[in-house]
Amino acid sequence: MNFKTQRVAYPYFVVALLLFALQLVMGLYIAFNYFYTVPQEVVNVFPFSTARAMHTNLLVLWLLLGFMGATYYTVPEETQSELAWPRVAYAQLILLTGTGVAALVGFFFGWTQGRPLLEIPTTLDVLVVIGALMFLANVAVTIFRARRFTAVQGTLLAGLVFLAAMYLFGMPFYENLAIDWYYWWWVIHLWVEGAWELVTAALMAFMMIQLTGVERKVVEKWLYVELGLFLFTGLAGTGHHYYWIAAPRYWLWVGGIFSALEPLPIAFMLIDTWRSMRHSSRPQPRLTWVYVIGMAVLHFVGAGLFGFAHTLPQINYYTHGSQVTVSHGHLAFFGAYVLLNLSFFYFAIPRLKGFPEGRYDERGGHWGFWLLSSGVVGMSLAMAVAGVLQTYLERVQGQPYIVAQSPIRFWMMIVFLHGFLVLGGALVVIKHLLTLRPAPAPGR
Amino acid sequence: MSQRAAKLIFWVGTLSSLALFLGMTWDTHRSFAALTHADRLDANVVAGKRAFEKYNCNDCHTILGFGAYYAPDLTRAYKRLGEDAIRLRIASPEKVLAGSYRKMPQQHVKPEEIDRLVDFLRWVSDIDNHDWPPQDSATRWKAATRRLIGGAAMSPGAALVAQENCLSCHALGDAGEHRGPRFEYIATRRDAAWITRYLADPEAMTPGAVMPAFGTLSESQRRSVAEFITSLADRSTP
Ligand code: HEM
Ligand code: HEM
Ligand SMILES: [Fe+2]
Numbered sequence: 164m165n166f167k168t169q170r171v172a173y174p175y176f177v178v179a180l181l182l183f184a185l186q187l188v189m190g191l192y193i194a195f196n197y198f199y200t201v202p203q204e205v206v207n208v209f210p211f212s213t214a215r216a217m218h219t220n221l222l223v224l225w226l227l228l229g230f231m232g233a234t235y236y237t238v239p240e241e242t243q244s245e246l247a248w249p250r251v252a253y254a255q256l257i258l259l260t261g262t263g264v265a266a267l268v269g270f271f272f273g274w275t276q277g278r279p280l281l282e283i284p285t286t287l288d289v290l291v292v293i294g295a296l297m298f299l300a301n302v303a304v305t306i307f308r309a310r311r312f313t314a315v316q317g318t319l320l321a322g323l324v325f326l327a328a329m330y331l332f333g334m335p336f337y338e339n340l341a342i343d344w345y346y347w348w349w350v351i352h353l354w355v356e357g358a359w360e361l362v363t364a365a366l367m368a369f370m371m372i373q374l375t376g377v378e379r380k381v382v383e384k385w386l387y388v389e390l391g392l393f394l395f396t397g398l399a400g401t402g403h404h405y406y407w408i409a410a411p412r413y414w415l416w417v418g419g420i421f422s423a424l425e426p427l428p429i430a431f432m433l434i435d436t437w438r439s440m441r442h443s444s445r446p447q448p449r450l451t452w453v454y455v456i457g458m459a460v461l462h463f464v465g466a467g468l469f470g471f472a473h474t475l476p477q478i479n480y481y482t483h484g485s486q487v488t489v490s491h492g493h494l495a496f497f498g499a500y501v502l503l504n505l506s507f508f509y510f511a512i513p514r515l516k517g518f519p520e521g522r523y524d525e526r527g528g529h530w531g532f533w534l535l536s537s538g539v540v541g542m543s544l545a546m547a548v549a550g551v552l553q554t555y556l557e558r559v560q561g562q563p564y565i566v567a568q569s570p571i572r573f574w575m576m577i578v579f580l581h582g583f584l585v586l587g588g589a590l591v592v593i594k595h596l597l598t599l600r601p602a603p604a605p606g607r
Numbered sequence: 608m609s610q611r612a613a614k615l616i617f618w619v620g621t622l623s624s625l626a627l628f629l630g631m632t633w634d635t636h637r638s639f640a641a642l643t644h645a646d647r648l649d650a651n652v653v654a655g656k657r658a659f660e661k662y663n664c665n666d667c668h669t670i671l672g673f674g675a676y677y678a679p680d681l682t683r684a685y686k687r688l689g690e691d692a693i694r695l696r697i698a699s700p701e702k703v704l705a706g707s708y709r710k711m712p713q714q715h716v717k718p719e720e721i722d723r724l725v726d727f728l729r730w731v732s733d734i735d736n737h738d739w740p741p742q743d744s745a746t747r748w749k750a751a752t753r754r755l756i757g758g759a760a761m762s763p764g765a766a767l768v769a770q771e772n773c774l775s776c777h778a779l780g781d782a783g784e785h786r787g788p789r790f791e792y793i794a795t796r797r798d799a800a801w802i803t804r805y806l807a808d809p810e811a812m813t814p815g816a817v818m819p820a821f822g823t824l825s826e827s828q829r830r831s832v833a834e835f836i837t838s839l840a841d842r843s844t845p
Contacts, residue, residue, distance in 0.1 A: 196709075197677070203701045206710040211677050212666035277660030279674045336660075338653045340731055341643045344673055345635070380610070387613035395620030398628045407739035408671050409642040410635050415737075417631065421624070481741060484672030484680060558741045563796045564679035565707065572708070 164514050166239035168246035171253060173515050175232025176508050178260055179225040180593045183501075186221035187586045189214050194582055197575035209271070216270045216282040222496065223280070224263045228256070229504035230362055231298055234319060236511045237369050238302055241316040242309035248301050255301070259294040262287050278343070280351060281333040288334050295327045314383040315368050318390060322361030329353045341409040348404045355495070356397040356425060356466075363503050364389055367436065367455075370510050374451065375443035385435055392428035400425050403474045407483060415476040422474045426467030433459040448602070450525040453532055454506040461498025461536065465543070469494050481558040486571065487550030494543040502536075505592060512599050522602035528595045534588030542581035549574035643734045655727025658720040667711070670731065672739065678711065683743035685732035689776070689787040690725045691817040697721050702814040729785075748791040752780035752839060764835025767828055771821060779839075787818060794840035802833035 164170070195201070196211045239246050246252065266283045269275070275282045283291065302323065306316055333350040337343035368382050402418025436459040440452055469491040473482040482488070513523040549571045556567035639645065659665065665674040670681045684693060696703050698721055700711035716724070738744050756765075768774070774783035779790040793802070801812075806829045809818040821829065 193677075200708045201710065203705075203710050203713070207701075207712045207714075210667070210712045212663045212675065212712075215666045215675050215677075216663065273663070275660075275663050277663045277665060279665050282663070282666070336657070338656065339639060339643055339645060339648060340656060340671065341639055341734065341736075342636075344671055345632075347673070384608065384610050384613045387610075387617040388608070391613075391617035391620035394617075395624045398621070398624040399631075401628065402631075405635075407736045409639065409734040409736040411638045411642070412737070413631065414635075417627070480737075480739060483739065484669040484674075484676060486676060489676060561742050561747070561795060563792070564742075565709065566796055568709070 164517060166245050168249040168252075169236050169239050170515060171246065171249050171256075172232040172236040172511060174253070175228050175235065175256055176512065177597065178256065179229040179232065179504065180508075180596060182221050182225035182228070182263070184586070184589055184593060186218055186225065187582070187589055189218035189221065191579065191582045191586065193218060194575055194579040198572040198579065213270050213273075216275060216279075217267055219280050220263070220266060220270075220282060224259075226496075226500050226504060228259065229507070230323075230359075230366075231255075233366055233504070233507045233511065234298075234302060234323065234362075236507075236515070237319065237366065238305050238316060240373075241313050241369065242306055242311050244305065244309040244311070246301065247304040247308060251297055251301050255294050255297040258290060258297070262290040262294065278333075278347065281347065285334060291330070292327075295330070299323060299327060313379075314386055315365050315372070318361055318368070318386060319365035322358050322365060325361065326354060326358035329358060344408050345405065345410070348401055352401045352404055353397070355499070356400060357394065359500060360393045360397065360428075361390060363499065364393070364432065366503065366507055367432065370455070370507065371436070371439045374445065374447055374455075374510070375439050376445050377439055377442060382439075385431075389428050389431055389435070392424075392431060396421050396424040396428065403476075403479070406476050406479055419474065419476050423471065425474075426463070426471050429463050429467040433463045448509075448522055448525050450528045450532070451506070451509050453529065454502060454509050457532065457536060458498065458502035458506050461494065461502060461540075463498070465491065465494030465496070465498035469543070469547075481554050482550065485550045485553045485558070486546050486574075487554060490543045490546035490550050493539060493546065497536075497539045497543075501539075505596075508596050512596060513601075516599065516601075518599075518601040524600040524602055527591065531588050531592035531595055534584050535592060536588070538581050538584030538586075538588055542578050542585060545574050545577040545581060549578070642736075644730070647730055647733070649726075651723055651726040652730040654720075655723035655725070655730075658716065658724050659727055661720075662714050662716060671736065678709070680740055680743070681728060681731070682736070682740060683732050683745075685725070685728045685785055686745065686778070687743055687789055687792045689778070689785045689789070690729065691776075691786045692788055693725055693728060694721050695813075695815050695817065697724060699815055705814075748789065749780050752791060755839060756780065762831070762835055762838075763828075764831040764833070764838075767824070767832050768835060771824070771832075776818075790836050791839045794837050797837070799830065799833040799837045802836055803829045806832060 192214045193211055196214075235246060235252055262283075266287050269284060269287070270282060274284055276284050302320060306312070306320060329350050332346040337346065364386060368386050371377060372379055372382055398421075399417055400422035402414040403422035405414040405418055436455060440456065473479050473487050473491065509523075509528075510521070513521045552571055552574070553567055556562045556570070557564055560567075659670075664681070667675050667678040668681045669676060672680060672682070688696075696711070697716050698718075699713070701713045704711055738746060741747070768779070773790075776786040777783050777788065777790055778785055783789075797805075803826065805812045806821045806824065807826075808820055808822070809816040810820070824832070
């Protein structure tokens with residue numbers, strides 16, 4: 164850590180990690196509902212729907228808090244100046260966490276906007292927007308005051324502005340269901356396959372420069388190519404969600420072709436990361452590389468391969484809205500954004516704590532990574548089996564939903580069991596990160 | 608590759624895709640009115656959509672294939688179940704689904720909200736979305752029925768269905784109404800014995816069912832009706 168105000172990042176990381184654990188508990192509850200007949204009295208009070216809203220909103224909240232913390236860590240370093248308003252950054256954390264908690268309590272009492280992943284009621288949305296504006300202003304002012312513009316922070320700021328702008332499309336009430344979903348995807352798809360990828364590319368580039376000492380010029384050149392590919396495929400690729408919403412037929416072509424190319428930039432990022440590691444001139448703790456490479460690989464598998472598997476309209480006609488989607492959703496979110504956040508935490512926390520050369524005691528941390536990752540991979544594979552079964556029984560054979568679900572319940576139990584690996588791994592990671600110690604002196 | 612070329616890739620890639628995307632967005636907006644039959648999208652339908660959001664139905668059910676995957680897709684629920692069956696399931700899920708391994712909460716939805724939800728689902732069921740979902744594809748159902756009716760002489764069951772005027776509430780092939788479930792859909796999940804008993808006393812099998820009892824029919828008549836219905840299950844893949 165070279166700048167005092169980078170310290171504001173740490174409480175963001177802590178809150179993010181705690182919310183992560185809560186998210187997983189909700190995940191276990193909804194998976195349980197899939198194979199066990201929860202009695203009507205319980206369903207009336209705490210149904211699947213409420214718990215699912217909590218599970219997904221916690222996910223989005225903690226990932227975004229992680230990104231914000233990571234940005235507050237990165238910007239002073241990139242601008243070579245202190246953050247403009249550190250106190251505002253703390254206030255923003257309190258505001259956003261408070262809004263998140265209010266939303267969760269509200270869900271329990273049925274206060275919801277009722278649209279999947281965007282359940283936060285409009286009143287609270289306003290608070291989210293205020294928090295986002297505080298954040299963007301803080302970052303922008305820091306950059307413009309310092310007058311030091313780098314491609315990395317330009318990408319980061321552009322990605323964050325893009326992210327915040329898209330959120331606005333999810334706020335109004337749309338009368339027409341088709342138009343509602345049209346813009347719902349401007350939030351969800353243009354986030355995960357647009358804005359968030361920009362943020363990821365920027366944070367990865369920043370970490371690579373710091374971790375390996377590769378030349379900034381080289382990193383930035385490939386950053387431009389990567390971003391161009393992401394946006395070229397990702398913007399028009401939104402069409403892969405417009406096949407069956409009462410939109411014109413040409414979306415089948417445009418969505419299919421552009422989204423089929425979406426794995427390319429992700430593969431590019433994987434190769435780039437691998438090469439940087441091989442050419443690294445600075446030794447780093449092994450665990451840092453385990454996370455960074457783990458992220459690049461599972462990002463490619465979850466988003467690139469699992470995404471490609473159901474993106475062509477001929478296949479999507481049968482898999483759309485089945486457990487196949489859930490399988491991809493989990494592995495992609497985990498590989499790309501959960502592991503990005505955790506990688507960044509492992510990169511930043513030792514530096515924030517002032518450990519020499521950012522070295523830390525890795526013991527215990529490896530267990531966390533492997534438990535967590537094998538848990539999520541196993542869970543996603545079980546979901547994929549459930550999804551293929553559902554596709555065949557319900558969509559191809561034409562069995563009624565509830566009949567086709569009965570053999571699927573077994574696979575959801577397997578999902579549930581893997582959930583314990585995930586939760587266990589996450590607890591190990593959280594404990595390790597929050598009690599990180601300096602590397603033991605050599606020879607001891 | 609030079610820095611210049613890299614920047615060029617960025618700008619050309621981004622702007623070309625953006626232009627295409629925004630252009631198609633504009634054109635899609637022009638098409639939505641016809642494809643979704645926006646002329647039928649009245650205040651009742653909008654009120655139904657609000658109720659759908661108020662009770663968070665979409666975090667258990669998909670609609671247009673989006674949402675949670677915990678319960679049946681509702682895009683064509685109106686065509687599949689009919690409005691009286693939908694009403695009953697929203698009003699008293701604890702009774703209708705008492706025997707099911709998966710429950711839907713009793714949310715005390717107000718009667719007028721239930722009417723609006725039905726209006727909403729009726730409107731949704733008509734939108735033109737390239738015939739998704741496949742399991743509810745009307746072309747597929749009707750094709751199976753046409754084959755059956757075309758291939759055989761009128762069976763005694765079919766004659767009874769006509770005589771008792773079942774199609775004043777149920778849909779079959781191109782004919783009928785949407786108050787109760789489509790016959791082809793019933794055929795995918797019920798067997799003849801079940802239907803034979805059901806026709807004599809629907810209330811005993813589905814508490815609250817808005818389906819008249821046909822106790823006037825003899826057991827063998829009810830059986831032939833049931834066999835006619837189950838014979839519709841022969842649905843080959845499209
Ligand atoms: C890190 C990047 C990605 C993340 C986090 C992600 C996540 C998700 C999630 C959560 C959904 C489900 C949304 C819902 O309906 O509730 C989804 C749907 C989908 N994703 Fe991705 N995705 C990513 C990248 C990709 C890529 C690169 C492709 C294509 C190559 C892809 C193809 C699809 C398709 C086709 C669907 C629709 C599934 C359906 O029809 O039900 N995704 N994604
Ligand atoms: C304890 C581990 C977990 C379990 C048992 C679990 C289980 C589930 C279940 C059952 C659903 C509902 C799917 C449906 O609507 O039918 C779901 C949704 C979701 N979960 Fe998890 N989950 C876990 C961890 C995670 C993690 C680590 C992530 C992020 C990487 C995540 C992201 C999501 C997302 C994005 C959805 C919405 C999916 C969609 O709309 O397609 N979950 N989860
Ligand atoms: Fe997408």
